[in-house]
Amino acid sequence: MQPTTGATITGRIICAGLGPGDPDLMSVRADRVIRAARHVAFFRKAGRPGQARRIVEGMLAAGATEYPMEYPVTTELPFDSPEYIRLLAEFYDDWAARLQALVQAGADVVVLCEGDPFFYGSFMHLYTRLKDHVPIDVIPAIPGMVGCWNATGQPITWGDDVLTVLMGTLPEGDLVRHMKAADALAIMKTGRNLPRVRRALAEAGRLQDAWLIERGTMPGQRIVRLAEVDAADCPYFAIVLVHGQGRRPEMGGPE
């Protein structure tokens, strides 16, 4: 597992997907890797404990070195402004260089990632910068939306249902079009976009079937019908789900 670069023995980056939030739902492999880690990096907003770090509370070994990678900006600038994009690119460049230096000095560095790292994960910004320079392992995990639909206690899809995953940041017309076309829906990045998501669901005729799941699988979990949520409510870590009803219902069985 220790590849050589020329004659130098290096370490590796191991990105551990943490799953939806309940530490008992991370994979056996991620659990083992995190408990054994000597170097642990994770993203967070400046001045906050960070959701990824919170999930592994009590799991890190004594003496593990922590590397909080604090976002330089959050909501102060529009996310598509040139200034925001430049600041974030520098931030990722800087951390990619720091982690690369650690690995090339022989360390294994575990990078914590909420949900599944390859499903809308921030890790990809490090991954694209590092993958041609150091060995990287990625440990998949249960995406947040899977934990959320489990929390609702009913299947999200069955039979030939079509599931579409949407970001709440999409233009309202795009949201409506996709909401009309799919059987089941998972809508992420809600937060400040929730009013638009709600209007689009109403326009697509799906609002009455929509559920809001806040802090899915975590302490403080809340599951409510979106139509009954106060319009001023701005939930955290929230996903909107519409369950499929089983397109062309078949009775199951092997393929």
Place this chain on the structure above:
Amino acid sequence: MQPTTGATITGRIICAGLGPGDPDLMSVRADRVIRAARHVAFFRKAGRPGQARRIVEGMLAAGATEYPMEYPVTTELPFDSPEYIRLLAEFYDDWAARLQALVQAGADVVVLCEGDPFFYGSFMHLYTRLKDHVPIDVIPAIPGMVGCWNATGQPITWGDDVLTVLMGTLPEGDLVRHMKAADALAIMKTGRNLPRVRRALAEAGRLQDAWLIERGTMPGQRIVRLAEVDAADCPYFAIVLVHGQGRRPEMGGPE
């Protein structure tokens, strides 16, 4: 955790999602529950070891009782024929009654389920029959498609990408329409439907970007460009993926 029904203490059904195939990728909770189980039920084709049972090989406790739930028919009848639907309904009725009797006699019964139980899982046919009669816990898991996109070594989605999940059993026109509308695609139930899936991808202009992942995360894993697969090839446990390219690319950061 032992609820009472009247004065009688009953057990419960625990459906353990197994994830994509590698036992190291099941959740810490599923791993613990499966190793402690005294009663273990799982679906399989008659005369086959069964994929779910294979994943837990070496994990079951000595003396655990196994309940292979063998499908009465597989490919001998059209899956939408009345006879097939009737046979399968009887099969699920029968096993629901048997598991209910076990639970009401005080046993905890662990039902194994490949992938995530609430994402196109056969378990829902037992769940709908049992949920009003006995306590049921469902342990979520990494869906098969997540293991597959991880195996490709690149993010399936980033930025505002739209992901759509499709069954290969859908009519070709529906496949084409959804393939054109989404950025990223996961297509399941391929097998005998692979020629149709391939034609639809070509029609939607996505065939050159499509990957076929066979036995993802399992021994014998194969990852190939779909366009390069022999048309006569009929792969097992295969999923087709098209990666998103990052719609309206943003540089990441918190919401």
